[in-house]
Amino acid sequence: MALVQSPPPVASPRIAGSLRLAARQFPRHRAAMVGLICLALICLAAALAPWIAPYDPIQIKLSAKLKPPSFEHWLGTDHFGRDVFSRLLYGGRTSLSVGLLVVGFAFVLGVPLGLASGYFGKRIDNLLMRLVDAFLTFPPLLLAVALVGLLGPEIQNVMLALGLVQAPVLARMVRGSTLAVREDVYVTAARALGAGPARIVLSHLLRNVMSPIVVQLTIVFAAAVVAEASLSFLGFGAQPPQPSWGRDMSEARRFLGDAPWMFLAPTVAIMLCVLSINFMGDGLRDALDPRAWRTRRTVTQAER
Amino acid sequence: MWRYLGRRLIQVPLVLIVVSLMTFLITRATPGDPVQIMLGMQTSPEAAASMRAEFNLDRSLPEQYGLWIAKVVTGDLGRSIRLNDRVTALLAERFPVSLQLAAAAMLFALFVSIPLGVIAALRRNSWIDYLCTGYTVLGFAVPNFGLALILIYVFSIKLDWLPITGIGSSEAAAGGWWTYIRPFIVPAVALGTLQTAMLTRLLRSSMIDVLSQDYMRTARAKGLLPSTIVIVHALKNAMIPFITMVAVQFGYMIGIQVTIEYIFAVPGMGSAVLNAVVTRDFPVIQGFTLVISAFFLFANIVADMLYAMLDPRIRY
Amino acid sequence: MPLLSVRNLKTRFATDRGIVRAVNGVSFDLEEGEILGLVGESGSGKSVTALSIMRLVPEPPGKVTADAMTLDGTDLLGLSEAQAREVRGSSMAMIFQDPMRSLNPVLTIGRQITEVLHRHQKLAGAAARRRAVELLETVGIPMAEKRLGAYPHQFSGGMRQRVMIAIALSCNPRLLIADEATTALDVTIQAQIIDLVKRLTRERGTSVIWISHDLGVVAGLCDRVNVMYAGTVVESGPIRELFRRPSHGYTLGLMGSTPRVDGSSARRLTPIEGMPPNLIDPIPLCPFLPRCRVSVAACQARPPEPRQFGAGHWASCLADLAP
Numbered sequence: 001m002a003l004v005q006s007p008p009p010v011a012s013p014r015i016a017g018s019l020r021l022a023a024r025q026f027p028r029h030r031a032a033m034v035g036l037i038c039l040a041l042i043c044l045a046a047a048l049a050p051w052i053a054p055y056d057p058i059q060i061k062l063s064a065k066l067k068p069p070s071f072e073h074w075l076g077t078d079h080f081g082r083d084v085f086s087r088l089l090y091g092g093r094t095s096l097s098v099g100l101l102v103v104g105f106a107f108v109l110g111v112p113l114g115l116a117s118g119y120f121g122k123r124i125d126n127l128l129m130r131l132v133d134a135f136l137t138f139p140p141l142l143l144a145v146a147l148v149g150l151l152g153p154e155i156q157n158v159m160l161a162l163g164l165v166q167a168p169v170l171a172r173m174v175r176g177s178t179l180a181v182r183e184d185v186y187v188t189a190a191r192a193l194g195a196g197p198a199r200i201v202l203s204h205l206l207r208n209v210m211s212p213i214v215v216q217l218t219i220v221f222a223a224a225v226v227a228e229a230s231l232s233f234l235g236f237g238a239q240p241p242q243p244s245w246g247r248d249m250s251e252a253r254r255f256l257g258d259a260p261w262m263f264l265a266p267t268v269a270i271m272l273c274v275l276s277i278n279f280m281g282d283g284l285r286d287a288l289d290p291r292a293w294r295t296r297r298t299v300t301q302a303e304r
Numbered sequence: 305m306w307r308y309l310g311r312r313l314i315q316v317p318l319v320l321i322v323v324s325l326m327t328f329l330i331t332r333a334t335p336g337d338p339v340q341i342m343l344g345m346q347t348s349p350e351a352a353a354s355m356r357a358e359f360n361l362d363r364s365l366p367e368q369y370g371l372w373i374a375k376v377v378t379g380d381l382g383r384s385i386r387l388n389d390r391v392t393a394l395l396a397e398r399f400p401v402s403l404q405l406a407a408a409a410m411l412f413a414l415f416v417s418i419p420l421g422v423i424a425a426l427r428r429n430s431w432i433d434y435l436c437t438g439y440t441v442l443g444f445a446v447p448n449f450g451l452a453l454i455l456i457y458v459f460s461i462k463l464d465w466l467p468i469t470g471i472g473s474s475e476a477a478a479g480g481w482w483t484y485i486r487p488f489i490v491p492a493v494a495l496g497t498l499q500t501a502m503l504t505r506l507l508r509s510s511m512i513d514v515l516s517q518d519y520m521r522t523a524r525a526k527g528l529l530p531s532t533i534v535i536v537h538a539l540k541n542a543m544i545p546f547i548t549m550v551a552v553q554f555g556y557m558i559g560i561q562v563t564i565e566y567i568f569a570v571p572g573m574g575s576a577v578l579n580a581v582v583t584r585d586f587p588v589i590q591g592f593t594l595v596i597s598a599f600f601l602f603a604n605i606v607a608d609m610l611y612a613m614l615d616p617r618i619r620y
Numbered sequence: 621m622p623l624l625s626v627r628n629l630k631t632r633f634a635t636d637r638g639i640v641r642a643v644n645g646v647s648f649d650l651e652e653g654e655i656l657g658l659v660g661e662s663g664s665g666k667s668v669t670a671l672s673i674m675r676l677v678p679e680p681p682g683k684v685t686a687d688a689m690t691l692d693g694t695d696l697l698g699l700s701e702a703q704a705r706e707v708r709g710s711s712m713a714m715i716f717q718d719p720m721r722s723l724n725p726v727l728t729i730g731r732q733i734t735e736v737l738h739r740h741q742k743l744a745g746a747a748a749r750r751r752a753v754e755l756l757e758t759v760g761i762p763m764a765e766k767r768l769g770a771y772p773h774q775f776s777g778g779m780r781q782r783v784m785i786a787i788a789l790s791c792n793p794r795l796l797i798a799d800e801a802t803t804a805l806d807v808t809i810q811a812q813i814i815d816l817v818k819r820l821t822r823e824r825g826t827s828v829i830w831i832s833h834d835l836g837v838v839a840g841l842c843d844r845v846n847v848m849y850a851g852t853v854v855e856s857g858p859i860r861e862l863f864r865r866p867s868h869g870y871t872l873g874l875m876g877s878t879p880r881v882d883g884s885s886a887r888r889l890t891p892i893e894g895m896p897p898n899l900i901d902p903i904p905l906c907p908f909l910p911r912c913r914v915s916v917a918a919c920q921a922r923p924p925e926p927r928q929f930g931a932g933h934w935a936s937c938l939a940d941l942a943p
Contacts (some may be wrong), residue, residue, distance in 0.1 A: 232565055263450075263454075
């Protein structure tokens with residue numbers, strides 16, 4: 001039994017069908033499609049930053065400092081005369097790449113942990129889950145601050161710190177699904193002749209567990225983007241003059257009244273990222289759960 | 305029930321030991337010498353050595369850990385390297401402030417989420433429901449420090465209604481309860497918005513679930529007044545997961561409020577740890593994170609206890 | 621003057637796939653002190669009929685219409701929601717199928733009884749508690765005083781249903797509707813609950829609508845029976861008449877598929893094949909036709925009209941079923 005609460009599992013592995021079925025359902029969810037498109041655009045913009053950014057993001061030009069949004073500088077300039085829009089694009093590269101790295105790391109760390117825990121059970125499970133509990137008890141932001149602050153602001157430390165925070169939740173989820181599937185398949189495997197239980201569990205497992213994992217990974221991605229921004233905001237992530245959304249917001253504090261565009265741009269960028277990821281996640285979750293119908297019409301409307 | 309409580313309490317030290325180990329390893333396995341930071345580069349080797357000895361930094365790692373844990377068990381969290389004060393004394397200064405900020409944020413969250421969640425559940429698919437969903441979606445999406453900056457811009461700079469510093473300051477304490485509370489308002493809203501979104505969504509779905517239960521049909525068949533039906537029959541059931549979530553979130557908040565403490569210069573736990581990380585003040589980092597983790601653990605236990613107390617079907 | 625008069629009750633629901641005609645033109649009268657059985661399979665519309673009378677159908681997505689629906693002279697359809705709330709629980713009461721799910725798990729039994737007394741009879745405090753104890757004793761719950769502070773999960777199934785009955789009868793309603801009230805209970809408990817209801821309602825002169833899919837239960841309890849299928853009443857008559865001379869294909873089918881204790885064990889049960897209609901598409905002919913074993917040529921040509929078969933006994937069937 002867990003000492004510490006974690007978010008409830010997203011969809012029962014039994015209900016979730018194959019990803020192909022879900023892929024057909026997904027486009028029906030308008031918000032999810034909008035989210036997907038928006039996210040794709042953001043990622044594209046960030047990836048193509050070196051080619052589409054109008055200015056060099058770290059070029060200081062004091063004569064142009066603190067200019068409001070205009071035709072030359074779409075989102076204005078900061079206190080060093082640097083173009084905010086360009087910094088936004090480059091900052092996106094940092095945030096999004098960290099986000100993806102964290103997702104990968106959490107996956108690589110959490111999934112095998114959860115699988116092992118659920119499959120082998122008993123003492124290994126107990127040990128691993130106590131470890132997970134301990135990690136979940138640790139205040140996540142402080143853990144990240146401590147790790148990055150003490151180890152150094154290199155990107156791998158950031159990835160390590162944020163990934164270590166997200167992996168336990170993923171591990172728990174995978175463990176739950178594994179346990180459920182193991183009960184299921186154990187009986188059949190016992191009856192089946194010859195087929196190794198490990199193979200059956202693995203293939204059966206992968207089909208059932210993948211769906212809630214995919215949804216959880218979107219949550220991890222959004223959380224990682226925000227966490228990276230928080231770290232940079234506190235001064236622990238990307239170092240100047242490297243553009244970073246969080247860092248730019250921190251520097252904007254002194255010019256809050258005079259140049260609000262400085263802090264608004266990265267804030268809105270973060271929000272857009274998180275929103276689109278969340279909508280996508282919602283769409284994925286609904287696509288995997290076949291219970292989403294509701295009638296709003298009345299009899300009189302229907303009779304027309 | 306007391307046996308269950310006993311069992312849970314026994315597990316606490318085990319988890320805390322792992323947490324303490326983790327904190328210890330993180331702080332020690334990193335570059336950066338606190339003594340050097342404290343004393344500067346020009347100091348004499350003798351002064352540096354004596355300071356190291358004072359803080360046990362010249363011993364082996366397992367020894368350091370053992371010594372530290374032995375002291376922790378007796379309630380002594382050591383001394384801060386930088387501030388030359390007992391960690392427990394620092395704790396006594398900082399913990400109440402963080403607690404007050406968390407409480408203020410939670411109060412805000414409750415104030416908004418309870419009516420919003422209930423009404424959204426009662427009037428599904430109405431404009432209020434959509435407003436509620438929109439609010440929760442935004443609440444989840446905006447990072448708390450971003451929201452803080454927005455609020456500061458609007459309420460402090462443009463409108464000049466609310467102050468942004470002064471939490472826990474002596475002037476605030478001296479000037480009566482409104483002067484004391486004013487500086488809490490903006491940080492509390494910034495910190496509590498995420499909680500509000502989470503709790504509103506929880507209460508709404510909890511209520512929707514409860515409202516579809518058979519016993520609600522019985523309540524209606526009795527001809528009871530709508531207020532009775534909603535408050536006594538529905539809410540009492542829906543509140544159970546809600547209240548436990550409140551307890552858990554409260555415990556969690558202390559850990560995540562560091563960005564807010566940073567922006568508003570709140571002399572709380574988070575900012576203390578922040579400074580300690582920069583100056584490599586190991587005892588403070590270790591002691592404070594241990595306390596924060598313990599607090600979170602206790603909040604979880606309290607949440608489970610509350611659940612057992614509120615739901616008559618559960619008896620341990 | 622009958623206590624309850626229902627004329628051409630229609631209840632429809634808007635769904636994704638169309639309008640479902642759950643109740644499609646139901647008419648009947650209920651006399652004072654009469655126990656009327658409403659029999660039919662799942663989806664026949666019996667529960668929805670009851671909910672429509674109680675004004676418990678959510679509108680939207682439902683819509684209830686009738687030419688007339690009066691209880692003791694009061695037009696039930698014309699009541700505002702506030703007025704309906706006054707009538708529910710006091711003049712008419714309902715008990716449901718699963719007492720575990722029908723009682724609020726976080727409120728004490730005492731509270732769930734006294735709140736009705738408080739609401740409709742303005743009883744409070746000690747007076748309400750006394751009355752609640754009386755009621756519990758009437759329905760046969762021992763140590764009633766102590767039980768007031770207990771929660772539903774601490775009672776057995778039969779006891780919970782007794783509590784539901786106590787709640788329903790607390791304000792002396794004129795009409796009691798029991799929707800599959802014994803279906804979820806053990807057979808022996810069923811018999812006890814049925815006896816209890818019979819005794820209490822006879823004593824108070826309460827009229828009862830007893831909904832069930834179990835003909836056996838109905839036979840032991842009811843004065844008259846309405847057989848429902850696909851949202852309409854297909855046969856209606858005094859209990860003995862109906863059993864002696866079932867006059868509708870569906871009624872015949874029901875009796876053939878009901879095991880009888882007094883019958884020979886060699887007799888085979890004949891189930892009714894097929895599925896009930898979907899209630900969305902209009903049904904031009906007899907709704908039971910696809911599953912009927914005794915249909916005649918005329919059934920394919922025109923819908924059946926109600927025909928008299930005896931005093932108070934009619935059925936909408938074109939076939940002549942010999943007794």
